[in-house]
Amino acid sequence: MSLNYENLSLKQWCELCHSIAKEKGFWDEKRNIGEALMLIVTELAEAMEGYRHQDHDNFREELADTFIRLFDLCGGLGIDIQAEIVKKSEKNKLRPYKHGKIC
Numbered sequence: 001m002s003l004n005y006e007n008l009s010l011k012q013w014c015e016l017c018h019s020i021a022k023e024k025g026f027w028d029e030k031r032n033i034g035e036a037l038m039l040i041v042t043e044l045a046e047a048m049e050g051y052r053h054q055d056h057d058n059f060r061e062e063l064a065d066t067f068i069r070l071f072d073l074c075g076g077l078g079i080d081i082q083a084e085i086v087k088k089s090e091k092n093k094l095r096p097y098k099h100g101k102i103c
């Protein structure tokens with residue numbers, strides 16, 4: 001039976017991405033969190049390359065990789081990213097225009 005991806009919550013995406021990463025051995029040893037964060041950055045750099053080369057399929061795929069690595073990390077660390085996004089969005093709504101920056 002295939003999974004219905006359409007209605008997954010962010011928490012479910014974190015659980016799914018983390019379970020796949022664990023199954024593939026990426027959590028066999030204690031994760032270096034700094035390295036995990038930089039691997040997320042490398043996916044964004046790969047997306048930038050896809051964009052620069054006007055390789056739209058690659059651009060979209062690397063953005064997906066970015067989310068997959070981020071969801072995996074949140075899942076592995078037990079972070080409720082949905083709750084964190086809600087909290088931060090509420091905070092951002094109260095900030096001034098362009099967050100008070102002049103330029």
Ligand SMILES: [Mg+2]
Pocket residue numbers: 043046061062065
């Ligand atoms: Mg990639």
